[in-house]
Amino acid sequence: MxxxxxxxxxxxxxxxxxxxxxxxxxxxxxxxxxxxxxxxxxxxxxxxxxxxxxxxxxxxxxxxxxxxxxxxxxxxxxxxxxxxxxxLMPVDPVMRARFRLALYQIENDWYKIAETFESSKEGKLTPKLKKMLRESILSSIDGFTFQSYFLSDDFSLVDCTVAPILWRLPLYGIDLGYNAGPIEEYMDLVFSRPSFTDSxxxxxxxxxx
Missing domain, CATH: 3.40.30.10 (Glutaredoxin)
Structure with missing residues (x-):
């Protein structure tokens, strides 16, 4: 690109x-x-x-x-x-704070594992890190379930942060399993956005x- x-x-x-x-x-x-x-x-x-x-x-x-x-x-x-x-962020200060907290959690819990992959000479995650990332994503399933996007009906900076992780799951060797229906639907929605494909x-x- x-x-x-x-x-x-x-x-x-x-x-x-x-x-x-x-x-x-x-x-x-x-x-x-x-x-x-x-x-x-x-x-x-x-x-x-x-x-x-x-x-x-x-x-x-x-x-x-x-x-x-x-x-x-x-x-x-x-x-x-x-x-x-x-x-890409809500106007309401309470919601903005919640979105910023979500960004912090994703960066701390998901991105740090992704950074380990990127710096790995072997080009793979350890079984422990794969398990940690998979369980952390699945524990957030409610955020994907009740709105069109993550935590909201509007596409946001949180989605821009979540999407790169979900896109890389096959690369990480992670299968979310049969209970991940809402996350799979979310991925279909976000990955089809022109901004995502253009990126x-x-x-x-x-x-x-």
Whole structure:
């Protein structure tokens, strides 16, 4: 995925093609229909222009004129506030707090396991980590059951964060089983969104090919 384009201001996202944090950033940018140049980084060597602007040399990094952001949560919240339509967070402060808590829990419980996979030389999760992730996702099934999207009838930053994990389940060797009907329906709904399909790199497409 070289670019997500329309008529708006061009920004640049430094992204890795299989990085889960990069993926959720790309989903949000695609959902907002923003004109964005995506610099795909493969291998250990980083481009000098990234190292010049990001003291942590981390990916994803978003460059918007003189502003440089290098944490995926900061990136997605900035993009949602900078381009408010369509909104990806509720207006009500109580609901916003609940959504932020959900983001924290997903990042702490699911993303940390995904990061272990991405850093693994063997390219796989241990049976213990697979069991932990599977059980954690299934324990959240109510969040997928009573609304169209996770915790809401509106697509949100939480969905942009959940979707990359669920997309990678076959790669992780995780089968949610026969009790996961609401989650399967949720995946069908989210994976068919144009913003999600537009966000996928070739390597991410191959995860479910």
């Amino acid at each position: 070289a670019a997500i384009a329309n008529r708006r201001t061009i920004m640049n996202l430094f992204s890795r093609p299989t990085c889960i944090h990069s993926h959720r950033s790309r989903i949000v940018l695609a959902e907002k229909n923003i004109n964005i140049d995506v610099s795909s980084i493969t291998g250990p060597n980083l481009p000098e222009d990234l190292m010049d602007v990001n003291p942590y040399h981390s990916i994803p990094t978003l460059v918007d004129r003189d502003l440089v952001l290098y944490d995926s949560r900061v990136i997605i919240e900035y993009v949602d506030e900078r381009f408010p339509h369509p909104p 996928l790199t070739e390597l991410e497409q191959e995860m479910r090919s």
